Amino acid sequence: MPPADVRSLHVLIFGAALRQGSLNSRLAELAARTVERRGATVDLATMADFDSPSYDGDLEAEGMPEPAKEFCDRLKAADAFMIASPEYNASMPGALKNLIDWASRMRPQPLNGKQGFLLSASPSMVGGNRGLWALRVPLEHLGARVYPDMFSLAQAHEAFGPDGRLANDLLQKRFDETIGCFLDLVEAAMRYPGLKKQWVEFLGEKPNPATDRTETNETEAA
Numbered sequence: 001m002p003p004a005d006v007r008s009l010h011v012l013i014f015g016a017a018l019r020q021g022s023l024n025s026r027l028a029e030l031a032a033r034t035v036e037r038r039g040a041t042v043d044l045a046t047m048a049d050f051d052s053p054s055y056d057g058d059l060e061a062e063g064m065p066e067p068a069k070e071f072c073d074r075l076k077a078a079d080a081f082m083i084a085s086p087e088y089n090a091s092m093p094g095a096l097k098n099l100i101d102w103a104s105r106m107r108p109q110p111l112n113g114k115q116g117f118l119l120s121a122s123p124s125m126v127g128g129n130r131g132l133w134a135l136r137v138p139l140e141h142l143g144a145r146v147y148p149d150m151f152s153l154a155q156a157h158e159a160f161g162p163d164g165r166l167a168n169d170l171l172q173k174r175f176d177e178t179i180g181c182f183l184d185l186v187e188a189a190m191r192y193p194g195l196k197k198q199w200v201e202f203l204g205e206k207p208n209p210a211t212d213r214t215e216t217n218e219t220e221a222a
């Protein structure tokens with residue numbers, strides 16, 4: 001039991017495939033069960049909740065699309081996020097990259113300083129892991145703190161038992177333990193909020209108010 005003065009962590013979790021019966025949605029649901037067992041609360045979403053029209057500056061001038069806004073709101077309400085993403089052609093699905101692009105336009109920029117954990121599931125032998133390396137790039141560019149370990153479920157079409165858990169007990173144990181380590185880090189980071197604030201899109205570039213995209217401790221305080 002956590003001490004009474006520690007509020008429980010709140011984690012946004014979703015699978016990044018749009019289709020019904022997605023292996024990544026099943027992995028996201030399994031992650032949600034593990035997170036809840038560790039005493040955190042979960043906002044379990046689907047990619048359909050956030051699916052947005054292709055980013056278009058003219059559309060943006062009319063206002064952020066509702067699904068992208070919803071993603072930003074739910075991300076902002078969470079202490080951390082977990083994405084179970086399919087690998088499409090050694091990268092991430094276009095719908096997910098598009099959502100990240102929309103989110104990058106929101107101020108305050110909601111991925112900045114947010115702790116994230118990445119998972120993937122694929123029938124392949126490496127579980128879609130290459131896609132997660134691609135996914136790290138825009139997330140880290142936007143200041144998200146992406147956990148070093150990633151869980152890629154290989155041969156995912158055969159990996160789940162009838163109860164939704166991983167049929168291989170040792171794999172399920174590694175899954176639970178890795179997520180537990182991530183939650184410990186999220187909790188530790190929350191106690192030292194000063195560690196994770198500043199985001200300057202292109203560090204080292206000569207500062208220029210016309211092109212700067214920054215969120216610093218000063219802008220937060222202002």
Ligand SMILES: Cc1cc2nc3c(=O)[nH]c(=O)nc-3n(C[C@H](O)[C@H](O)[C@H](O)COP(=O)(O)O)c2cc1C
Nearest residue numbers: 017022023024025086087088089090122123124128
């Ligand atoms: C457009 C497309 C591209 C894909 N590219 C890859 C790939 O590069 N690597 C891989 O392991 N699987 C690839 N797959 C297979 C997916 O991993 C598989 O369909 C998986 O079940 C998709 O995730 P989901 O079950 O959550 O929908 C691809 C599937 C599609 C539809």
